[in-house]
Amino acid sequence: MLLDVIQTVGGFILVEDTVQCSGRGLLRCFINAAVKRQEEDVHVLGFESPEAEMCAGLDSSCVQRLHFHKGFPDPLGWTRRSSFTIERFTSQHITQLFKDTQRAKASVLVVDSLSMVLRHRDPVVFCQTLQELRKGGVIKTIIGLLHSDLHQQGIVGIVCHLASTVISVSPADNERHSVAKTTRRTKSGKVMQEEEYFSVSEDATLSVQAKPHQPGRGQKEPDVSETDPTSNLTFNLRLSEEERRAKEKVALPFVFSQQKKSALLRPAPGSGRIVYEPDASDDFDEEDPDDDLDV
Numbered sequence: 452m453l454l455d456v457i458q459t460v461g462g463f464i465l466v467e468d469t470v471q472c473s474g475r476g477l478l479r480c481f482i483n484a485a486v487k488r489q490e491e492d493v494h495v496l497g498f499e500s501p502e503a504e505m506c507a508g509l510d511s512s513c514v515q516r517l518h519f520h521k522g523f524p525d526p527l528g529w530t531r532r533s534s535f536t537i538e539r540f541t542s543q544h545i546t547q548l549f550k551d552t553q554r555a556k557a558s559v560l561v562v563d564s565l566s567m568v569l570r571h572r573d574p575v576v577f578c579q580t581l582q583e584l585r586k587g588g589v590i591k592t593i594i595g596l597l598h599s600d601l602h603q604q605g606i607v608g609i610v611c612h613l614a615s616t617v618i619s620v621s622p623a624d625n626e627r628h629s630v631a632k633t634t635r636r637t638k639s640g641k642v643m644q645e646e647e648y649f650s651v652s653e654d655a656t657l658s659v660q661a662k663p664h665q666p667g668r669g670q671k672e673p674d675v676s677e678t679d680p681t682s683n684l685t686f687n688l689r690l691s692e693e694e695r696r697a698k699e700k701v702a703l704p705f706v707f708s709q710q711k712k713s714a715l716l717r718p719a720p721g722s723g724r725i726v727y728e729p730d731a732s733d734d735f736d737e738e739d740p741d742d743d744l745d746v
Contacts, residue, residue, distance in 0.1 A: 452633045452645040453618070453659050457484045460491070460557060462615035463585055463593045465565075467607070469600040472622045472629050475563065476651035479505060481594045482561055483655035486513035491557040491591070494548060496535055498522035498567040505563065508654040518552055526567055540568050542583035549589045557591040560584065564596040565610070574606050581613055623648060630662065 456464060457480060464481070468474030485493045486509065493516055497505055502519040509517070520535035528536035539545075549558050562568070569577050584590050599607045599619075611617045619632045628648040635643045646662045690698065 452635065452643065453631050453647050453649060454657065456616050456618065456633060456635065457481060457657060459592070459616070460488075461591055463581065463595070463613060464616045465611060465614035465618065466594070466596045467599045467611070467617060467619045468596065469598065469621070472620045474596055474618070474620045475500065476655075477618065477620060477631070477649070477657070478561065478563060478594065478596050479508075479655040480651055480657040482517065483509055484657075485559045485561075485592075486510070486516050489513065489516065491559050492516060492518065492549070492552065492554055493559045493561065494518045494520065494545075494552075495561045495563065496520050496522055496540070496545075497563050498526040498537065499564050508652075510654075516554075518548075520548065522567075527571065537568050537571050540572065540577075540580065542580050542587060545584060546587055546589050553589070558589060559592045559594065560590050562593070562595040564598060566596070566598040566601050569597075569602060569606070569610075574609070578609060578613060581610075585613075628660075631659075 466474040466477050466481075482493060482495065482505065485491055495502075495505060495517065497519055499522075501523050502521065505519065506514055506517065522533050522535050522537070525531070525533040526537050528538060535548075545560065549560075572580075581593070584593060597607070597610060616633065616635045619634075621630045621632070623630045628650050630646060631649050632646045633644065637643070647659050648662055649657060649659045651657060
């Protein structure tokens with residue numbers, strides 16, 4: 452699935468990493484794939500890495516379609532050494548950037564990283580900006596890197612909800628590969644998810660292989676001592692076959708036999724009639740007690 456997402460045009464693709472496993476290499480693969488398609492203008496907002504690092508290994512014939520907007524090393528504009536600062540991360544400023552340099556019909560926005568912006572902007576305004584960029588029409592694809600361990604999980608969840616595809620990277624058992632958990636939501640609302648091993652070469656080429664299942668899983672019989680809570684008791688909770696047959700023969704007090712049911716349901720002479728014979732001491736008045744209510 453990861454290779455399909457790399458070639459996807461359209462939507463908001465979020466690469467989610469942590470300090471244990473960086474997703475910047477995967478971000479470079481997205482840039483490399485976009486510039487090689489040659490029908491798209493690619494704009495990179497580099498807040499955390501210099502241009503030389505992001506473009507290292509990329510095909511020089513395609514780099515001319517790459518517009519790098521320098522935000523590193525002065526993303527907040529304190530020393531005025533950056534061409535693009537976090538303050539300008541608005542839909543109006545970014546859309547104007549694309550209009551000024553647009554040569555192709557489709558445009559790709561790559562943000563390295565969204566965490567740098569989110570740490571200095573109100574989360575509500577930040578999400579509104581992403582929504583406006585998605586629906587503005589000028590930008591076809593947004594690809595952003597988010598360091599999920601720098602933010603509250605609620606905020607991370609909101610940003611992930613905005614994305615059409617979320618790729619969460621984590622370390623693998625071997626140093627040559629990392630694990631990518633890709634969650635993709637189609638326009639019809641269907642959600643697909645897959646885990647894969649991946650590696651990134653020096654020229655930003657992506658190699659992917661399916662994550663193998665653990666050997667023997669689904670074939671190993673479970674240990675009775677692990678699954679049966681009664682196996683280590685000092686007394687027996689189970690019944691022998693003879694005890695079970697004796698138990699089945701015991702008549703329960705709340706269960707009626709067929710004979711008893713018939714006896715109770717058989718109508719007896721005079722059943723259902725109520726006969727009242729007044730005593731001499733009964734005070735019986737034949738007059739209507741409610742005759743004063745007649746109108």
